[in-house]
Amino acid sequence: MSPKHIAAALTLALGLIQAPGILAAGNAPARSGPKAPPGEDLVARTVFQTLVGEFALQRGDARLASDAWTDLAVRTRDPAVVARATEVAAFARQYDRAIELAALWLEIEPDSAKARQMQASLLTLSGRLDELAPQLAAMLAQDPDNLGNNLLHLNRLLSRIGDKKALQGMVDRLTAPYGERPEAHFAMAQAAAAAGDEGRALAETDRALQLRPDWEVAALIRTQLQARLLGPARAADSLGDFVDRNPGARDARLTLARLLIAEKRYGEARTHFERLLKDHPDNPEIIYPVAMLVLQNGDTTTGRQQLEHLLQTDFPDKSTVHFFLGQLDQEQKQPAAALAHYLQVSGGDQYIPARGRAAQILLGQGQADAARQLLHETRAGTPAERVQLTLAEAQLLREAGRHNDAYITLATALETQADNPDLLYEAALTAERIGKPEILETHLKRLLELKPDHAHALNALGYSLADRNVRLDEAHDLIRRALALSPDDPFITDSLGWVLYRQGRLPEALQVLETAYRLKADPEIAAHLGEVLWKLERRDDARRILQEAAGRHPDNEVLNAARQKLQP
Template sequence: MQPKFLAAAITLALGLTHGGITLAAGEQPSRPAAKRAAAQPVGEDLLARTVFQALVGEFALQRGDAKLGSDAWADLAVRTRDPKVIARATEIAGFARQYDRALELSRLWLEVEPDSTRARQTQSSLLVMANRIDELAPQMAALLAQDKANVGNNLLHLNRMLGRITDKKAVQGLIDRLATPYDTLPEAHFAMAQAAAAAGDNLRALTETEKSLQLRPNWETAAIARAQLQARLSAKTAIDSLDDFVGHNPAANEARLTLARLLISEKRYEESRRHFDRLVKDHPDNPEVIYPVAMLALQQGDTTTGRSQLENLLKTDFPDKSTIHFFLGQLEQEQKQPDAALAHYRQVTGGEQFVPARSRAAQILMQQGKNAEARELLANTRAGTPAERIQLTLAESQLLREAGRHNEAYIVLDRALAAQPNDSELLYEAALTAERIGKPEILEMHLKHLLALKPDHAHALNALGYSLAERNQRLPEAHDLIARALSLAPEDPFIMDSMGWVLFRLGKLPEALQTLEKAFRIKADPEIAAHLGEVLWTLERKDEARRILQDAYKAHPENEALAATVKKLLP
């Protein structure tokens, strides 16, 4: 035993035997816990016995024998009836998960010290841990009554205290019973609202929250809770109620922040921006304000504001600096500043953006002709999860494809598939890479495997159908595959392009033209332009075809499919 435990045990024992709180010879405790204890034998050395039992209990606990420690202290508690000993015995029994014993001891404690708040709190906690909710009401009601000066705060803590109880309806009933006597307090209604929300009774939760706000109209926490409940049914109603609250309480920053985020979720960006601007003005150094402002600015294409706010974040105590460096790296990459982007990506040291940052850094190195360094960077990146390992594999295969080394890219993917044969991302990428190396039979094998796992994988259906259409094979089957893909993603321009192309192969030129024109309006992609140009050319609308192909080629001279079409039609 450590000296401090030895000293504490001896001090406690001496205090018990010389403090006048002892049992007379032959006296029996009146509560059930005492029935297990033998009567104090006449002439027994109480001091020696007490010191011995205290030491036995503490030695047992130090050795990890919680049962022996609990037995020793429980016996000592009923022998001495000293509140300090009972408290220690109750604590140890709870630690040993002997909840019945702990509750029995807590009853003895309250018998000895009926006005002890600590004893009543301990018993209430034990009843919660033992999930004996029916016995909680009188104890918790007494605790609330004992501390009337803080009854509001205590009511607000009820839901947290009862959080581990799984029967949320029972908890709601208990809190209703405890809070109703204090229904002139807003905290009482808010406690009932929280319990109702946890039990899935949203209408009651909203009603009680409204009552709390009637009693305290400027209560920000309740206003936010009301909006969150309203948003489950109507985002507009939630926005309107928060807008009204913020209008009457302009300094309510948490409510304003919640309102701004709700507006973003409804794509009401200009209104959201107005609230964020106010928040930034009032709190220029608050990361919780700066971060959403930066993200909103980037979402709206305002890269100047986005960049400046991200740079401001780096000067604050924002915990996730890696994410900030990742976004700044993206901005630098978009601005054709590869070295600056690389510097930011190298400062991403963890989190969700770690693997994407390393992949982008490797991509930059590859573009700079540093192929070996790029692959070494990926090889030295330690993946923490299987998903991250897959992302690294995909990044490495992409680097190899961009370098024109398609065979090596397929080998990397094939090796990964040997370890994870049912991963959908690996299967899809391996299929596309197989087509690039001229092995359509392998593409078909991987895509059929993927579709067996995920029959509604729209991109796999489209890829298989397009491959058949491109090779002018099994065109009815290709049409059916692409039609299924289009039904799953009706606004996808690339799937529309596939449908236009298979219709062209089937000789259905008007339908093909209509479909490709719609796809091109959505996305002016060079391959869609190539297909649209060829259909127009076949329909003898050669001037239109020439214009589309030339404009597309001027913007995308590197696209192989477009270049091939231009060479064929416009030599």
């Protein structure tokens, strides 16, 4: 036990000894409790039991601690001791004892709000709802100065009740005497929503707002309910009326702008952005969400202006701002500016992605070694971050044409994280690129042992077999399973078309590959489709598909290999 806890226990014990009704000699009765046995030293007993209780808690023996404090509470009937005994009994999960102690506490201090709140919490934890309701009613009635706040906390106090319909009924009964209070209707709305009665919840929030028309929190809750029950357009209109009546409602206006963007009502949304920025020109809590919303709307000019402005404020997460500015610079073909921003990302969720993007920019500038060194110097605080860095380095090496080095990087990481799904998948694909399909199979089979429903692993293994023209029935089964898991994936659809082609089922292969190409005009899908068309003697169609794809993707290896094969 620490000196701090010993001191606290002694302070409490000495306070009891000096309290009115407890004599230092130890032979007088403890307040209105039982008399001490003849010859007993009450001083020593009080100190002893106080220390026993606290020592027991420190040692993890909650039951012994509860016994010591409960005995002392009954002997002394001191409110501070009874309160501590109640807390310890609750900590020991002796809820029946704790409830009895709370009742004793209220007997000694009938007006104690803390005692009544403790009793209500304990009755909730033990599920004694019939006893709970009158206690809560008394708690509300006896504290009129804090009635509104107590009504708002009702649902939080009762959140452990599993039967939400029973909870709703109790809240309705408790709030019934306070129908003129908006907080009562808000409490009823919360309980109704928890019970799945959203229509009732909406009606109660409406009533709360009738009684308190400027209540922003209630307006926001009503908006959520309206969006689910009546649709986002109706919710936006209703919130717009609220904002018109309460132009200073900052959070409501921001929520309204989000709703309007979701509804593609961009002009109306911009009006609210401009008002927010006018009213709060230097407030990071406004600038940041507005910047994100205008970027979502495609307004990169305003988004950049607000992000750059944010860097001049006391916004705490400057790293995130630099990350988004780096993205904007990359999209606008300004790699040097993007690199400068990415290198200023020093922490947070965007740290590893920013370093990966910075490395890609260095690679594009012909600085492959510097890019790899940057990743090596990047700190990884968790195993997941180390995996992200490994994957980024492997991608870097692949793009530099160093596929063998990429595989070595992944294989080295697998030595310490042998069952990491991302490492297994990337190592498998990289092994195939260096001509080692047997290693691909080993990694993918292990991945499928760990995650049997990994659609991409099923597809990769099936496609590898089909592309090598071996075990085609197995390949077909694997790809079918993958497609059942991801039916709209164009690449898995392409794999199915390719295995059908290998099986000689040309009409079926053509139909499937045409579907895949409609889903995504990818150059490798075009190569497969062109080959099937060529095999079906539709050579003009094959040439057209291949030429169109080559115009969009002139450097794609698979596409160029197919063109060379069919049109030498």
